[in-house]
Amino acid sequence: MEAIKATFFQECEELLADLEAGLLALEGGDTDPETVNAVFRAVHSVKGGAGAFGLEQLVRFAHVFETTLDHLRSHELEQTAHVLKVMLRAADLLADLVRAAQSGAHLDEARCQALAEELVALSGDHAAESEPMGAASGADYLLGDDFDFKPLQVAFTDSGDGAGGAVMDEPGLTDWVIRFRPLATLYLKANDPALVLRELERLGALEVGLEQSELPLLDDLDPEGAYLAWTLRLRTSASEADIREAFEFVDGDCDLEVTAVADPFAAQFEEEPAASPVSSDVELDVMALIQRAQAEVASSDGGDIFEPAALAEIAPDSPTPSPAAAPAAKTADAAAVAPVTTTIRVDLDRVDRLINLVGELVINQAMLSQRVIEAGLVRSSNVALGLDDLEQLTREIQDSVMAIRAQPVKSVFQRMPRLIREIAAATGKQVRLVTEGEGTEVDKTVIERLTDPITHMIRNAIDHGLEKPADRVAAGKPAEGMVKLSAFHRSGRIVIEITDDGAGIDRKRVRDKAIEKGLIAAEAVLTDEETDNLLFMPGFSTASAISDISGRGVGMDVVKRSVQGLGGRITIASRPGEGSTFTLSLPLTLAVLDGMVVTVDGHTLVAPLTAVIETLQPKPDTVRSLGPSGMVVAVRDAFVPLIDIGANLGFRSTPIDPCSGVALLVENDVGGHAALLVDAIQGQRQVVIKSLESNYQQVDGIAAATILGDGRVALILDVDAIIANRRPEPTPAPAPEHNPPLLATAS
Amino acid sequence: MSRTVLTVDDSRTMRDMLHMALTDAGFRVLQAVDGVHGLEMLEADDAPDVIITDINMPRLDGFGFIEGVRQDARHRATPILVLTTESDSAKKNRAREAGATGWIVKPFNPEKLVEAVRRVAA
Numbered sequence: 001m002e003a004i005k006a007t008f009f010q011e012c013e014e015l016l017a018d019l020e021a022g023l024l025a026l027e028g029g030d031t032d033p034e035t036v037n038a039v040f041r042a043v044h045s046v047k048g049g050a051g052a053f054g055l056e057q058l059v060r061f062a063h064v065f066e067t068t069l070d071h072l073r074s075h076e077l078e079q080t081a082h083v084l085k086v087m088l089r090a091a092d093l094l095a096d097l098v099r100a101a102q103s104g105a106h107l108d109e110a111r112c113q114a115l116a117e118e119l120v121a122l123s124g125d126h127a128a129e130s131e132p133m134g135a136a137s138g139a140d141y142l143l144g145d146d147f148d149f150k151p152l153q154v155a156f157t158d159s160g161d162g163a164g165g166a167v168m169d170e171p172g173l174t175d176w177v178i179r180f181r182p183l184a185t186l187y188l189k190a191n192d193p194a195l196v197l198r199e200l201e202r203l204g205a206l207e208v209g210l211e212q213s214e215l216p217l218l219d220d221l222d223p224e225g226a227y228l229a230w231t232l233r234l235r236t237s238a239s240e241a242d243i244r245e246a247f248e249f250v251d252g253d254c255d256l257e258v259t260a261v262a263d264p265f266a267a268q269f270e271e272e273p274a275a276s277p278v279s280s281d282v283e284l285d286v287m288a289l290i291q292r293a294q295a296e297v298a299s300s301d302g303g304d305i306f307e308p309a310a311l312a313e314i315a316p317d318s319p320t321p322s323p324a325a326a327p328a329a330k331t332a333d334a335a336a337v338a339p340v341t342t343t344i345r346v347d348l349d350r351v352d353r354l355i356n357l358v359g360e361l362v363i364n365q366a367m368l369s370q371r372v373i374e375a376g377l378v379r380s381s382n383v384a385l386g387l388d389d390l391e392q393l394t395r396e397i398q399d400s401v402m403a404i405r406a407q408p409v410k411s412v413f414q415r416m417p418r419l420i421r422e423i424a425a426a427t428g429k430q431v432r433l434v435t436e437g438e439g440t441e442v443d444k445t446v447i448e449r450l451t452d453p454i455t456h457m458i459r460n461a462i463d464h465g466l467e468k469p470a471d472r473v474a475a476g477k478p479a480e481g482m483v484k485l486s487a488f489h490r491s492g493r494i495v496i497e498i499t500d501d502g503a504g505i506d507r508k509r510v511r512d513k514a515i516e517k518g519l520i521a522a523e524a525v526l527t528d529e530e531t532d533n534l535l536f537m538p539g540f541s542t543a544s545a546i547s548d549i550s551g552r553g554v555g556m557d558v559v560k561r562s563v564q565g566l567g568g569r570i571t572i573a574s575r576p577g578e579g580s581t582f583t584l585s586l587p588l589t590l591a592v593l594d595g596m597v598v599t600v601d602g603h604t605l606v607a608p609l610t611a612v613i614e615t616l617q618p619k620p621d622t623v624r625s626l627g628p629s630g631m632v633v634a635v636r637d638a639f640v641p642l643i644d645i646g647a648n649l650g651f652r653s654t655p656i657d658p659c660s661g662v663a664l665l666v667e668n669d670v671g672g673h674a675a676l677l678v679d680a681i682q683g684q685r686q687v688v689i690k691s692l693e694s695n696y697q698q699v700d701g702i703a704a705a706t707i708l709g710d711g712r713v714a715l716i717l718d719v720d721a722i723i724a725n726r727r728p729e730p731t732p733a734p735a736p737e738h739n740p741p742l743l744a745t746a747s
Numbered sequence: 748m749s750r751t752v753l754t755v756d757d758s759r760t761m762r763d764m765l766h767m768a769l770t771d772a773g774f775r776v777l778q779a780v781d782g783v784h785g786l787e788m789l790e791a792d793d794a795p796d797v798i799i800t801d802i803n804m805p806r807l808d809g810f811g812f813i814e815g816v817r818q819d820a821r822h823r824a825t826p827i828l829v830l831t832t833e834s835d836s837a838k839k840n841r842a843r844e845a846g847a848t849g850w851i852v853k854p855f856n857p858e859k860l861v862e863a864v865r866r867v868a869a
Contacts, residue, residue: 001767003763004763007759007763008760010759011758011759011760037803037805038805040803041757041803041804041805044803045757045760045761048758048761048853048854049761051853051854052760052761052764052854052855054854187824188817188823188846189846189848190823190824190825190827190846190848190867191848191867192826192867195866195867195868248849249848249849249850249866249867252843411791414790414791414821415790418790
């Protein structure tokens with residue numbers, strides 16, 4: 001408390017300085033209403049703080065000063081030189097009062113009184129309206145503000161343990177019948193009838209009866225409407241005023257009748273509720289607070305918010321999910337289910353350190369395994385078995401540690417509605433945002449670096465994708481455009497789609513622009529996909545005049561680069577007149593990877609296991625040549641391109657005989673297939689990803705590197721890039737089964 | 748899980764007092780210095796269970812803040828308590844019209860404050 005008091009006086013110094021500066025500015029002819037407001041707030045804050053510390057003299061004067069300033073603020077009082085002079089003197093006195101309060105002294109009351117009267121006099125006619133000055137009004141102010149908050153008697157119905165100690169003897173109990181019908185406005189203010197009932201229950205034994213006769217059928221139900229009412233029977237020693245106090249916050253937003261019942265049926269309630277008086281000292285009573293908090297926890301954990309009888313009445317009687325019934329049910333459910341989860345906040349650095357250590361642990365465990373094998377121990381030896389357990393544990397630790405960093409993408413998605421509103425306002429377009437899969441979890445690092453690309457793509461979608469309302473109506477679409485942002489997991493990656501229902505990519509314009517910018521030759525023949533991908537070329541911008549919206553910040557090329565930096569890929573699908581979809585596919589974590597370890601020309605490489613569908617041994621009759629160097633392999637009833645990794649990465653100049661190696665059938669993000677030819681498969685292993693870019697530079701076809709159990713470095717293949725580079729046809733996801741001549745030879 | 752309370756007040760003294768009283772009572776406390784800041788805090792991940800706001804604040808006052816909160820679908824049902832030194836009911840009514848759930852009269856003691864928060868917190 002003393003520390004806060006010190007803060008208060010410190011803040012007072014600043015406020016008083018602001019006050020003086022503001023008044024001087026006003027004296028100098030400043031007419032900005034905000035200046036008057038600031039002056040008012042300064043005095044107001046001094047008063048508020050002083051009130052909290054019981055600095056009566058200060059409060060009294062500040063109140064008078066504030067009232068006069070309020071008149072100035074509302075232009076009831078003209079801002080004249082004389083007025084400001086008095087106010088500056090008042091500010092000086094206020095400063096003196098603050099200093100006096102700080103040293104525990106009192107100023108001469110007469111001086112305060114005189115200036116207070118002068119301030120009141122300023123308001124002239126308004127003086128009559130404002131309170132008479134002097135000690136009495138100050139006291140009134142202090143006490144009068146205290147209106148409704150009388151010390152409450154807290155009664156727990158389950159107080160068999162006599163909590164609170166000081167059991168008060170209740171003289172007489174009265175039965176009350178309370179009819180409580182909330183209006184819709186009650187819900188709009190976030191009030192909850194269940195909470196009001198909870199308040200009442202603190203007063204005594206409460207019987208709750210629900211009236212739901214007004215509840216319409218679901219079709220007619222207005223989710224914002226109010227249909228429920230309660231008839232409550234309360235047995236308490238509290239007065240009617242105490243009962244009405246429970247309804248204080250909902251006063252005016254409900255129909256309320258409180259009537260006393262003359263004939264109490266005494267036998268029904270035998271147990272007399274014990275009451276613990278709540279301390280109401282102005283001084284902070286920590287013990288009382290703790291006791292209160294504990295009692296509260298105890299009462300809510302026990303699910304004792306409602307009596308079982310009351311619950312039984314509410315629950316089965318409310319078949320429709322009405323908004324009014326929901327809170328009551330929710331409270332009950334929460335109490336019944338309530339396996340309360342607790343959270344702690346941890347410095348991110350610590351988590352990262354843990355993740356690094358676990359990464360090292362994984363490597364170390366792999367090395368140990370290797371050593372055991374090298375030592376010639378049999379797999380059934382105790383050491384080897386223990387090592388298996390260790391591997392299992394390591395994996396679980398790793399998963400758990402990763403889960404610490406996993407966060408729902410909600411934090412990114414949440415920022416978008418505001419962005420949409422701003423852009424919609426700036427572009428004059430009507431936009432509705434639909435989000436899906438907000439709960440999809442992904443590593444925190446990925447999330448942090450997702451915001452900018454998503455933000456930019458949404459800007460793009462609205463600015464370039466969606467048409468103006470009039471154009472949309474002309475095209476037979478609703479005037480309001482839709483942007484959909486969805487996230488989901490697919491084969492170990494997180495996929496984020498940004499879809500708009502706009503005009504789609506104007507490929508002719510994109511092409512013209514690219515030619516104009518010299519990005520492609522005028523006679524170049526491009527597929528639709530290639531045209532769309534021109535958007536990602538550095539220096540490309542389709543808007544004739546770079547608009548304020550999309551032009552801000554980064555271009556699509558930067559978006560693509562930042563997505564690639566996350567180990568992700570971005571693809572476009574667009575249909576003229578129907579809209580476009582931008583798809584981001586990203587790894588869930590940037591730290592580990594399940595890999596298939598393979599040998600290629602003496603080198604050890606790792607292929608991400610998530611990309612590998614199956615492995616197969618090419619046979620001479622399943623492999624065909626295609627063109628001068630291309631090869632395809634028959635996989636069941638389809639042909640897929642066969643890519644020799646060794647040749648592709650430049651380990652060797654001529655491809656090996658396909659039949660001497662093993663092919664990994666892999667799939668890329670858009671469902672394209674390819675078979676990667678390697679010399680041999682070593683096995684599957686979890687590897688810790690070490691960035692190649694940060695240690696060396698980006699290499700096409702290589703995603704990253706890792707350290708193997710034997711300490712050697714292995715490169716991790718970028719399967720998508722390899723497929724993209726080697727794709728024989730330029731069309732996306734070539735489906736070889738659409739190739740009749742080959743299909744004929746396959747079977 | 749302890750409940751989270753967002754306090755919106757331009758006065759550091761008041762923020763400190765709220766913070767102390769609420770943390771002592773076991774609440775987790777988020778703090779904003781004015782209405783604009785308060786709305787920004789609500790954009791972030793951490794949705795409070797109860798909001799306590801002052802009325803007189805720079806940039807955006809309590810009324811504007813409450814209206815802003817109520818316009819956001821995510822926070823329509825979050826209880827908002829207004830801190831007021833005003834004994835006149837006009838301010839209180841204006842706050843309620845804006846969508847305030849209840850009020851706390853300054854000067855308050857910790858019991859009163861916690862009691863009011865408890866009253867509106869589900």
